[in-house]
Amino acid sequence: MELKKFKKVLVANRGEIAIRVFRALNELGITTVGIYSKEDRYALFRSKADESYQLNPDKGPIDAYLDINTIIRIAKEKNVDAIHPGYGFLSENPDFVDACEKNGITFIGPSSSLMRRMGDKISSKQMAIEADVPIIPGVDHAVHGLEEVTEIANQVGYPVMLKASNGGGGRGMRIVHSAEEMPKEYAEARDESKKAFGDDQIFVEKYLESPKHIEVQIIGDQYGHVVHLFDRDCSVQRRHQKVVEYAPAFSVPDEVRKQIFEASVRLAKHVGYSNAGTLEFLVDANNNAYFIEMNPRVQVEHTITEMVTGVDIVQTQILVAEGYTLDSEEIGIGSQEDVKCNGYSIQTRITTEDPMNNFLPDTGKITVYRSGAGNGIRLDGGNAYAGAEITPYYDSLLVKAISHDRTFGRAVDKSIRVLKEIRIRGVKTNIPFLINVLNHETFREGKCYTTFIEDTPELFLLPESQDRATKILEFLGNKMVNVQKAVLDKPDFEARTLPKYDTEKKIYGSRDKFLEMGAKDFTQSLLNEKRLLITDTTMRDAQQSLMATRMRTKDLVGASDATNAFMENAFSVEAWGGATYDTAYRFLKESPWKRLKLLRQHMPNTLIQMLLRASNAVGYSNYPDNVVKKFINEASQKGVDVFRIFDSLNWVENMKMPIETALKTGKIVEGTICYTGDITDPNETKYTLDYYVKKAKELESLGVHIFTIKDMAGLVKPYAAKKLVSALKEELNIPVNLHTHDSTGNGVSTLLMASEAGLDIADCAIGSMSSMTSNPCMNSLVEALKGTERDTGLDTDELTELSQYYARIRPIYKQFESGMDAPNTEIYKYEIPGGQYSNLLAQVKEMGAADDFEEIKGLYRDANHLLGNIVKVTPSSKVVGDFAIFMFKNGLTKENILEVGKDLSYPDSIVQYFKGALGQPEGGFPEELQKIVLKGQEPITVRPGTLLPDVDFDAIGAYLRENYYMESMEQPEVMEQKVLSYALYPKVYEDYCEHFQAYNDVSKLESHVYFYGLRPGEETTIQIEEGNDTLIKFIGKSEPDEKGYRILQFEVNGFLREVKILDKHFEVKADRKLKTDPKNPGHLGATLPGTICDIRIKEGDRVQKNMPLMVIEAMKMETTVISKVNGIVDKIYVKDGEEVNEDTLLASFIIDTDEQPEEVHPELPKMDLASLEEDEFKTVEVAEKENK
16 A cells, blocks of 8 residues: 655635535645635635635636646645545546646546546446446437437437536536427537536436436545445435435435445446545436436535545545555545444535526625534535625535434424524525425425426425515615715704603593493583593694604604503594505605504503594595595504594585494594684684584584584684684584694683683693694693693693603604794784695795795785685695695786686696595685686586595405515405505505515614614614514715715624615716616516626517527526517617626517506506695696696
């Protein structure tokens, strides 16, 4: 036995296998030498070697590792004794073996002559025949050209398998089912083989349907001794690449396994095989075993054989190459009987492939890497670590997870456990798919076959990777880069401390009484109350009027437990409806239904009240009756106790259907009339005392339980309130409620005078959320009535506690406040509602007309009179505001409009008003102006809702499931809410869904973080799920790169994380690759990152569906891009050799007319009504372009 002890060994490979060999060499005390391409200069394996040297930088990423001359030069210069090839690259290239031998370097593997015989699939089959080992029917030589391969395939019979003669890992391998497929598949197999192995020889064999893929590991020394190390089941494959392997192959009958073992050893001895090798067999449904090929190298899955036999295969390779015999003390395998199989082992290959996108490999930066560990687990990694850049040049393998246990079932459980422990973020992985495979009954029984993945679609029912922490970081990053740029100027906010209350106190509130007595008896009992009852508007109208409805659910819920306790003697808390519904979705990216659910949970003893805009529901236009009815019923079931129903024009006809529907729910219904004008003005002829009493009696006759005066603008003066309430109390047999605003400073006085007149219920807001554009101050009113017959029964200290809570959080919302810091009695003059006043001012400033605000306020009054002196409340107030802005921009006055304005196109809101889409105003429309605005259109004279067909809720549900699927959709009641939200606000709800998909649930962020982000060094905590608090700390951000991207660094639970955010304010000078629009069928996008290598079309060419257009090469695999349409190539955006990202726009097409896709959105009833999509407070400049 002649030994050649190695002192230094070069590993001619990269990644995971390079590290595996380095470790084996280190344990043997041998110096390790690594090589790397320029693309791998940052790769982990480079630093694991004792010495590392760069390959030819002028070579491509694959060619560098196939460059025999450079590798040999490095080996000689560095006095290397031997080279280990790993697997892939040059591991099966006999020319490389010859080059090593020629230069006096030992090749750790078989000889070149043996490799030519056994590494070549064709030659190895000839050897198998000689050794009496059965093979699959086919040909025993490489084919030369398309004609020959087609002829042989016809002889053998389809389907056939094309295989690269020197291939492995599924590359250069194709299944061909018909002669029509052959040209494309043969060309791709040859190209792939040439690029991966430097050889384009292909051979053909009969393809067996659904066999098991079994391989046997053998080891032979240089003296003719050969043993097998048992078998492996490698049947779980896709694209002929192994995904999960296990040892031993226990589900194959023992007699068949024995035949395979004997055949493997016999063939290895027949050819005089030395070193490690693998013989691969297919076992058909009848348990016939066929030899298919031999791999004269170490395999990716050698790990599981090591686990069950205890033999270190890589070290054995090295020792055999040094000259040791198998029965030497160093190797320790005296005979076949010395090799024992102990337990079961499973290997899962964790890759950057996306199972939901045809397993296409993903690229990018790994932002998070946390590995699994523990008893019975081995990880062989090479590319996965936090910060690693995954490129499209190499194999997509990140890490191999290997489990070992005494039983197969327990080994499966260990594999699942370690996969669940592993956290990889920044690139997509196949982990969820692997877990599905391991959990599948067929796998657990060992019955998988080679097409198991293709035949088992349920494997692809994958849970969406939530990656919630990363999504939250991306949300914060976008907020800090593009929305709230001046992060350094973020104010200091007081910590959110919840109000204190007596948690032990038993509460018996208004809701408890209502549930006992029922709506009618309970509300009638209120007439006997001497105290003035209170409705707390803080959670709805107060925050809507003060801060444009921006208060988040988190902050409202923060007050809710104390509110439930402190409002025990109040009537209700107005907490839902109105503008809070769409702004929750639109601006706060949270669900109003979740808000209602949480408030209901936290305020079980309190009546929760909502504002319903009659046939507009919570929108700004009329909806079909089935939408309004469904909405009312859903709101009733989910927690609303009191429905306050009004119409923006006081048109009772519009209120009848909603009132009737709400009454049927058994809940309390407030019929509401909006106040305008001044009943104490002797010149008032339209909105007189008789007008309000008549309307109130009409509503009472409909069965409402309470009558409410809704004074949105704060126009009702103290003595007018006394006069009005006195008259109503005389005429009505139901309680009377007054809702007003404090814009003029007279709010509390007004409520006191109304109280004197016998008012039953008063609306007001907690002190720190009251006054100005908000409602009158509850604290002041309660103090004023304290000790009197009308004492509210509310505790002023408790109200102060609530007030202080809101005072602590209000500064967060300062950016949304109106800026009104003193009472304004001009409200009486212009009749602008408080909420609209502040927004109208902001809009005028945006127009650059701040100096003209006085003129515009005058025009607001004129516009109101031109429209017929209407009630001004959302959405009718918007019509008046739009009209005023329109008059200002077009030089219109109340004197000249009929002449100057007759040929102008008017904003849509004004057209819809005059058309009757909002309803019928008191006294009808001014006819002359109506004709000018409508320009021949016929006005509506009936309730608009009666003209609208029902919404198809099932169609909406199907659309949402297809486009915005969330797990919560499996809950029928949640799905109902999603369907309703889409029916009410299609675009707003879609935007919300897309935001949720991009950033997940942001509602749990602290409000100052949601609106402002974080300062450098600032930390916040978010509870991602119950019992899981995540600590996020902002470290800093980079300057924009040439493409405009900034890197933002955070710490998440102490681990460094980075997100890449496009700075939309940065002027990018470098060309950006265009991205495909997934909703545009005329766009063809890249489905994976890679390199364009074969463009087969040019602009102007006609294409047909499924026609090959170009090829993308990635991770040594070629993917043909095919046309999805019939049409003409309009433009090609890429060229050969260009690198592309996923979703890069490759080409665009002019689609044939008959190919145009049908509209996929569910049909919502359409009528020329006021837009559902516009912000409540903003004017739509619909007509400007036409008029110019």
